[in-house]
């Protein structure tokens with residue numbers, strides 16, 4: 001069998017890149033059909049065909065109803081936040097369209113594509129990782145693995161410095177801080193690099209911060225100048241916004257190289273020339289940069305480290321080309337940021353190196369078999385439990401954030417009632433102590449518990465988180481000789497069958513009609529099941545938690561997990577009229593509300609109603625007496 005070519009894909013928020021490893025072990029970047037190394041992550045669903053890349057990006061503001069951009073920010077949600085042709089599309093499907101374009105470019109360059117590694121931000125949670133792997137599959141790619149972007153960047157760095165070369169002379173251990181500022185997202189990660197070994201220490205970031213926010217500040221600046229001169233806001237016209245945005249990006253890039261530039265903006269034959277200096281640009285965006293400074297400081301604090309413990313600061317992502325970034329990090333860390341890796345390409349190259357490592361390992365080639373990669377989990381994982389004291393829902397964290405992987409933790413719970421026959425465990429991800437503020441990622445149910453178990457029977461829930469970020473949950477009732485049935489239900493995502501169906505329009509790069517019929521066939525029957533927020537505000541609210549404070553979870557014992565009463569083998573629908581209090585327990589939401597409600601005997605309520613009615617009568621009588629005293633025999 002001929003050698004499989006290792007391929008890595010950086011599926012970025014703004015740009016995507018593919019790289020491969022040649023026979024000699026060197027990484028190369030795949031050039032796209034347009035002759036460029038970076039492909040804009042934009043998809044245009046035109047009537048006749050699917051267009052991905054530069055052309056789609058140019059059409060963004062002219063045909064916003066057709067173009068999807070920044071889709072990576074919406075991964076993990078059931079639908080992309082902006083409707084396309086008025087219809088809701090799953091983000092995985094749109095990401096698959098980008099991957100399909102990259103696949104075409106890889107095949108053009110290499111003749112074929114075997115298996116690929118795709119990168120994701122370290123802060124991506126489980127549904128978003130799985131969604132990315134699903135997107136690869138829908139694009140017709142065989143996904144070897146998903147790897148974290150900072151790990152890929154560190155691999156690229158390690159390879160350049162000879163840390164990954166088997167048999168090279170021993171090198172000392174280094175602590176790397178990878179500062180990645182792309183177009184739409186920011187993340188920062190601490191890693192430990194030693195020969196043949198990469199270990200993530202901690203990670204943090206901001207999913208709503210990137211180079212695009214810097215562009216928008218420049219757009220606002222020229223728009224205000226234009227308005228002052230021509231009494232008209234150019235931002236009212238989408239075509240003009242598009243032009244202003246393009247001018248802003250050019251100006252921003254120019255200001256990375258020079259101290260001043262001129263932005264031109266033309267509206268209905270009137271042109272304004274707006275000169276701008278680097279100093280002005282830095283001043284108008286200082287708060288954006290400050291947000292990255294804050295997150296970087298938070299990360300060091302979370303890892304209980306100081307700058308003296310950091311050996312190198314690696315700059316990754318196109319926006320780190322802005323001189324203000326290097327300067328800020330120089331002042332903050334007291335060291336010169338490292339430019340060893342190419343900010344645009346390091347992630348894709350590292351992913352290709354990881355693919356090479358996995359393929360070599362699989363084929364029994366010992367050359368790279370010594371490489372070891374350790375990740376941490378970027379969000380706390382737990383289950384929705386009930387505080388026995390307050391009877392309120394509580395996030396019982398099993399694997400706290402930034403725990404090295406693989407990790408395995410077991411927590412003990414108890415049943416809530418006598419003769420309980422099944423237990424439902426809701427798995428959640430997030431830092432908040434309130435489950436409603438976390439992301440529900442799945443549910444597992446133990447059924448067929450033996451009859452007659454007393455109340456407070458122990459239930460052990462074990463979370464096993466593998467290196468690749470996959471989670472296995474086991475729930476057992478010790479002492480019951482009955483094999484517990486385990487069902488893992490993913491809360492979001494496309495079914496296997498749905499994925500197979502989506503493949504066709506994606507593969508054919510078909511016009512929107514083909515996608516629309518697929519929406520009707522695959523999505524709509526279950527659309528009501530996913531009544532999740534799709535407005536940008538709601539999404540922001542959902543995604544805000546990952547940049548929140550790192551809180552140490554408290555784990556007092558004796559929590560009651562989802563405890564279901566006797567139930568049929570198949571879960572009953574939530575709205576089933578015959579559900580009693582116990583079966584509502586399995587769902588969580590209703591149960592807690594009903595349990596937490598203060599319960600008075602029924603007659604207390606009845607007496608209350610009678611007293612209220614008498615008081616009402618007396619009051620009415622008094623008012624009438626005041627108004628027409630002559631009609632009433634009473635003296636007051």
Ligand code: ADP
Pocket residue numbers: 011012013014015016181182183184185210211212249252253254256316317318319320321322343344
């Ligand atoms: P992502 O990981 O989000 O896909 P990239 O790492 O490709 O993003 O970075 C894209 C961002 O980098 C864009 O906002 C782009 O304008 C910005 N960028 C690229 N080159 C420069 C430069 N020379 N100066 C300033 N910003 C740049």
Ligand code: MG
Pocket residue numbers: 010012013182317347
């Ligand atoms: Mg990136």
